[in-house]
Amino acid sequence: MKRRMAALMVGDIVGYSGMMERAEEQTAERLASCQALISEKVDLLDGRVFKTTGDGTLAEFPSAVNAVRSAFEIRSALAGAQEPDTEPFRMRFGLHIADVVVQGDDLVGDGVNLAARIQAAAEPDSIYVSGALFDHVRRNSAFIFDDMGERAFKNITESVHLYRVRGEIGAHRLQSAPTQLVITTERRPASVAVLPFRVSGDDENQRYLAEGLTEELIVELGRFRRLSVSSRSASFAVADSHPDPVRVGEALGVRYVLEGQLRKIGERVSISLTLSETDQGTVVWSDKIQRPFEEILALVDGIVARIAATVSGRMEDAAMVAARRKPPENMTAFDCLLRGLDHHRLGGVTDDNARQAVGWLSKAIEADPHYAAAYAWRVCAASGLPGFDPEQGRRDICRALELDPCDAEANRIMGAFELMGGNFDEALAHSRRAMELNPTDAYIKARCAAVFTCVGEAEHSLSLLDEAEMLDPFLPVWCVEERGVALYALGRYAEAIESLRKLTFQTTRSRLYRAAALVALDRSDEAGRMVREAVGSEAALTASNFTSRECYRDPEKARELGRLLREAGLPP
Structure with missing residues (x-):
């Protein structure tokens, strides 16, 4: 009997039987298109659909990360493919990782059954994963998860811990980059x-x-x-x-x-x-x-x-x-900092880890009130939590720089705070200082590139991104997408579309900038699909709340972005 480990994805269409009763032929045709879309998305991430059951799909992946990403991509793509005046297909997914039995092209066993049970427990438009699969993806996830607690299932001996995918993760420095191999035969000296x-x-x-x-x-x-x-x-x-x-x-x-x-x-x-x-x-x-x-x-x-x-x-x-960053005055503070950073790596993945990170970093500050790095990292850890207080964040980062002006990360964070506050010259000054203090930090270069784009220096942003990508071929997606945003800001719309299209993972932001560039090139149908996909992953999205996040120095840039997105179909 042949066995193998597999990340399993089970999905079905909510209310499909009722749709068949109301519009049999149309629903059957739409199902065929839906299954083709699912197969395409699964194939792109090295998966395999091994069974379909009416409106249900069962797929396997060698990578747990890709299984979650595929479910998320399918859900967003379905939203983009919905036709006007038709009842929307709303899918729900259950994911699990298990040792399965191979029977020809089929996979069977308790693991497959559990994935199906998890899928049945999920709400419409949601993605549930087992605790076993979550343990595989939590350090390499592009997503935020809600902890749904323990759930008992019929004929399953032990209860199963479930997590629900909430949405995309933020721009989190400590998250791992996409696991892609880039071969660079030319080695840089020194x-x-x-x-x-x-x-x-x-x-x-x-x-x-x-x-x-x-x-x-x-x-x-x-x-x-x-x-x-x-x-x-x-x-x-x-x-x-x-x-x-x-x-x-x-x-x-x-x-x-x-x-x-x-x-x-x-x-x-x-x-x-x-x-x-x-x-x-x-x-x-x-x-x-x-x-x-x-x-x-x-x-x-x-x-x-x-x-x-x-x-x-x-x-x-x-x-x-x-200019070395000032060390803590005692090792208790350093130990607390390391524990805080360990939780911070998962802080974008679950709120509980973010809270624990803030707790440990606060303990580091209690142990050594002059520990600049602890103040800086506490801002990062807290910023993704609901109810984050920007004023407290600013106080922390100001304290970090007061204690240690040579901390590159603290200068980068202060640059981001100044940008959000509309203090563009100060944002540039801190960004430049961060890069001076650590000239080979690819992440700092990429994040500072975003500041240069917003203040109207997108050409320089492209140069910084060239340097960052040469230093680090594994930059996270939210760094790489800055190239497309800079090209958009320069009015190089076709290049922006192509750059954003090549991302290993499409974010809400990348989809909306693609949509704006597509409208600018009179490709409204494609732009509408991008907007629907973006709304499919972030339902409350509007043109005004998105453009408010994009902190352009030139107000006309923000107005133009909003206008193009409204033309693409994004609610005002």
Whole structure:
């Protein structure tokens, strides 16, 4: 008997039997079109439809992330394909991951049955996933989830924890990039990727410490102007699938790869380090260090200096070395910060994790009221929560910069706050300062590019995005979509449409900018479909609330965007 693991998606059309009674031939024709659309979306994400049952569809995916993305894409595409004066097809989905039995082209077993039960429990237009599948996607998700609690199902021995997809995630720095492989045969000189430190066993305390130290190294190495450092998202994206230094070099275009293994034994930390060149995979140097946990940040400083000297052949000027972010006054604060960041990675995925992140970061501030990084990250963690207080956020980020003006991330966040407040010159100043402080941080470049587009410097935005994508071929979608927005702002509508069309995942924002560009080119039918898809994923969307998010310095830009979207069919 052949078995395999599969991410399962089961979907059906709500009220289909009633539609057949009211308009049999028309409904049957529409079902055929719907099934063709579903098959297309499933195929695009490497899935396979293995069974249809009237209006029901069962599909499998090798990737849990792609299973969720496919269900979301199908739901949005159906909204875009609805014809006027017809009863809308409203689907509901159930997703689960399980070991299934293969019978020819069919899949059977308890896992398939459970996915079907989850689908039956879902409301119209909703996507429910099991706790088992959620555990696979939560660190690589493009979506926010609502925790629906435990649910008992008939003939299922144990209750099942369910989550519901609420919508797209926000622009979250710590989320992983799309897992796509980009081969870059040309390696940049004096360039390095820091892979996530491995840990022994499944100790959560060791894992969050390892990830935190990896990020510390990436940030601190990024301060050296002669050193090109791959971003966190790029390093984490290739870590699991391409651990070999030569393959990492091909994927990220770097000449060196730093790998490490961490063990925390009592109050001591042991780190094994290996720096390899990526042409042949030859080890350049390796070291094993043991220190008390309290000395861990001093350890980071020493590692950074050694790598910088080895890779670039010289140390940067003393002023840049001295510009290191100020460390906490005690290790309790650092430990709380790392725990907060661990929850923040999932903060866009569930509100509970965002609240826990805010709690841990607040504890870091209590332990060390002068810890600038904790204030900056607390703003990020809190900003996605319902009821976020922008004034408290501004106070936190002002405090962070007061304590440490050399924190690049804090300067970037302040730039975003100033942009939202209409203080465009201040937004530019903080964005430029952020890039000066960490010139090789691809995420900072991409997010600052958005500021330049809004203030009317979209050509410079495109240059920044070129630099960011060269540094990091795995940038998150919400960074890459900035290119399409900049092209739109320049009136290069056909290029904007093509750039946004190529995104690995379509966001509400990308769809609406495509719609506006399509109307500008007199392609209203296509624009209408984009708007319907956008509304299908965000029902309360209007032209006014969308344009209010796009903080253009020139008010005519916002008015023009709103006009084009209304012409495309978006409610005013």
